[in-house]
Amino acid sequence: MADIVLCECFARDGLQHEPVFVPTALKIELIDMFTAAGFPRIEATSYSHPGQVPAFRDASDVLAGINMRPGTFYKATCPNLRAVDRALANTAVDRGASEFSLLVSATESHTARNLHTNRAKQWQNVADMCARAGGLVRLVGVISVAFGCPFEGKVDQGEVIDDVAHFVELGARHITLGDTTGLATPRTVATLFKRLTEEVPDAVPIAHFHDTRGTGLANCLAALDAGCTHFDSSFGGVGGHPAEIEYGTGYTGNVATEDLFNLFEEIGVSTGLNPDLVLAASRRCEAILGRQLRSSVARAGYGMKLMERHHV
Amino acid sequence: MADIVLCECFARDGLQHEPVFVPTALKIELIDMFTAAGFPRIEATSYSHPGQVPAFRDASDVLAGINMRPGTFYKATCPNLRAVDRALANTAVDRGASEFSLLVSATESHTARNLHTNRAKQWQNVADMCARAGGLVRLVGVISVAFGCPFEGKVDQGEVIDDVAHFVELGARHITLGDTTGLATPRTVATLFKRLTEEVPDAVPIAHFHDTRGTGLANCLAALDAGCTHFDSSFGGVGGHPAEIEYGTGYTGNVATEDLFNLFEEIGVSTGLNPDLVLAASRRCEAILGRQLRSSVARAGYGMKLMERHHV
Numbered sequence: 001m002a003d004i005v006l007c008e009c010f011a012r013d014g015l016q017h018e019p020v021f022v023p024t025a026l027k028i029e030l031i032d033m034f035t036a037a038g039f040p041r042i043e044a045t046s047y048s049h050p051g052q053v054p055a056f057r058d059a060s061d062v063l064a065g066i067n068m069r070p071g072t073f074y075k076a077t078c079p080n081l082r083a084v085d086r087a088l089a090n091t092a093v094d095r096g097a098s099e100f101s102l103l104v105s106a107t108e109s110h111t112a113r114n115l116h117t118n119r120a121k122q123w124q125n126v127a128d129m130c131a132r133a134g135g136l137v138r139l140v141g142v143i144s145v146a147f148g149c150p151f152e153g154k155v156d157q158g159e160v161i162d163d164v165a166h167f168v169e170l171g172a173r174h175i176t177l178g179d180t181t182g183l184a185t186p187r188t189v190a191t192l193f194k195r196l197t198e199e200v201p202d203a204v205p206i207a208h209f210h211d212t213r214g215t216g217l218a219n220c221l222a223a224l225d226a227g228c229t230h231f232d233s234s235f236g237g238v239g240g241h242p243a244e245i246e247y248g249t250g251y252t253g254n255v256a257t258e259d260l261f262n263l264f265e266e267i268g269v270s271t272g273l274n275p276d277l278v279l280a281a282s283r284r285c286e287a288i289l290g291r292q293l294r295s296s297v298a299r300a301g302y303g304m305k306l307m308e309r310h311h312v
Numbered sequence: 313m314a315d316i317v318l319c320e321c322f323a324r325d326g327l328q329h330e331p332v333f334v335p336t337a338l339k340i341e342l343i344d345m346f347t348a349a350g351f352p353r354i355e356a357t358s359y360s361h362p363g364q365v366p367a368f369r370d371a372s373d374v375l376a377g378i379n380m381r382p383g384t385f386y387k388a389t390c391p392n393l394r395a396v397d398r399a400l401a402n403t404a405v406d407r408g409a410s411e412f413s414l415l416v417s418a419t420e421s422h423t424a425r426n427l428h429t430n431r432a433k434q435w436q437n438v439a440d441m442c443a444r445a446g447g448l449v450r451l452v453g454v455i456s457v458a459f460g461c462p463f464e465g466k467v468d469q470g471e472v473i474d475d476v477a478h479f480v481e482l483g484a485r486h487i488t489l490g491d492t493t494g495l496a497t498p499r500t501v502a503t504l505f506k507r508l509t510e511e512v513p514d515a516v517p518i519a520h521f522h523d524t525r526g527t528g529l530a531n532c533l534a535a536l537d538a539g540c541t542h543f544d545s546s547f548g549g550v551g552g553h554p555a556e557i558e559y560g561t562g563y564t565g566n567v568a569t570e571d572l573f574n575l576f577e578e579i580g581v582s583t584g585l586n587p588d589l590v591l592a593a594s595r596r597c598e599a600i601l602g603r604q605l606r607s608s609v610a611r612a613g614y615g616m617k618l619m620e621r622h623h624v
Contacts (some may be wrong), residue, residue, distance in 0.1 A: 300494060
């Protein structure tokens, strides 16, 4: 029995900003490797407009092609009601996405820049999507810039907690707290996750940190110690916010799955993943993108405990 | 008043395995920048045999050329009695190294492979060096593979604590705990530093982590939370153990100074460093080595608190 729930984000968050289209067959191969490695949650694709995000123009083909393991959740990102309708048209008990994720930003400035709307309208959009999809799939709320905003700086934790409560009211109990530009610190992480446990006990918070300033793993550990059980990461740290393009502020990619898996297992936190298949998936992600990615463990190998369980 | 003491290791640990000789004038320029930025401890050079480690064949010239700030400690690595004699010949109240560092390995296997001797003989070597230099400069003991050994695996913390106590008996109260191949975890770090506080209260432990598996900052934070006040790092993460050469196990460089400084200041731990001069030194280190180094903050900039204090 695993102590925590890791979500592998490579196939959606990871590929969203890649300049090259990854063929559908390779996406399916990768997601099947993630399933085999034991990830209980997998970001599979996005129902963003195919013209705007062509990387996922094959969303339904990917979902139709993968081998779904019962009990594993496959997530599709849905930015609007049209996306929800497209996703639902491809969803049944035994196929399609089993989670839809729905996004808000914690600040007005980031909402304007990133979502081209305001928070009130985006919450209405989210409410409409929840009404349409609620009861059919598991809903996952996402709050970006939850730990700090590149435009407004500090973000009030009380307002983030209100957003979490709002998602829960709308039927989305799982809520991803996104550190979009890497401004979280282990202290702000500890405070927010502790407060969430106390103030919104019905919520299941998901930690989603970007490694912008090297603190990704330290923040995950702070969240773990504050009671968080759900974590997002992607192989090789691929994906995250393209701030290097938008704001010129350096890499803001995801925490590398290989490194997070190693950290947790080495401190005795069971992830339920198979160490051989994790490294096999890591190698395949690098091969498919054709470059060395940002995992330290992919280069150095596992620490002492995993080394004993690693056979390949 | 700073809460903690950072030691900048670029000029010695960082340059030790660089393939190119950095001219003496540039080393002096860098160390002067580190002094100006406010580092209270600076690894300046090594009195290793100039034929074996030609990078430091200019050890005495570097120490004679730098602008020493009163109260700042400048460290020279001394592998043997001959090195201590050479270092002492260039030491006076107002010049030369004010710290000598003396190395043991926590395991017999690593002692054989890295120091080409056994632990008993190396401790005798260290005792001889302490007898010669004690009272003339501050002595710093270094224990490598203190958190795990690439050959023997787990290292008994009781034996590491005995080594620390042994250094204290020999007059070296400051003792660096080296995680040579990145096998420490935040949990083993917390345990060891807590035990040291209780079991060898006269010792001043120094945390020296390598970022082999991405856990460098998380380990520093665990040490801080366990009461550690002294930390080693190097600009751009340069240096560390050349395991990629010796063992083929990937990068095992130092924690990047820029990232550690940012983490500490962002959580309210004062380092006493000037944020403008830290980034200026970071840029100069990259310019002198002629490549992008491994600091995330050098790319992304500071977090929210330091951003407000950063003017350049």
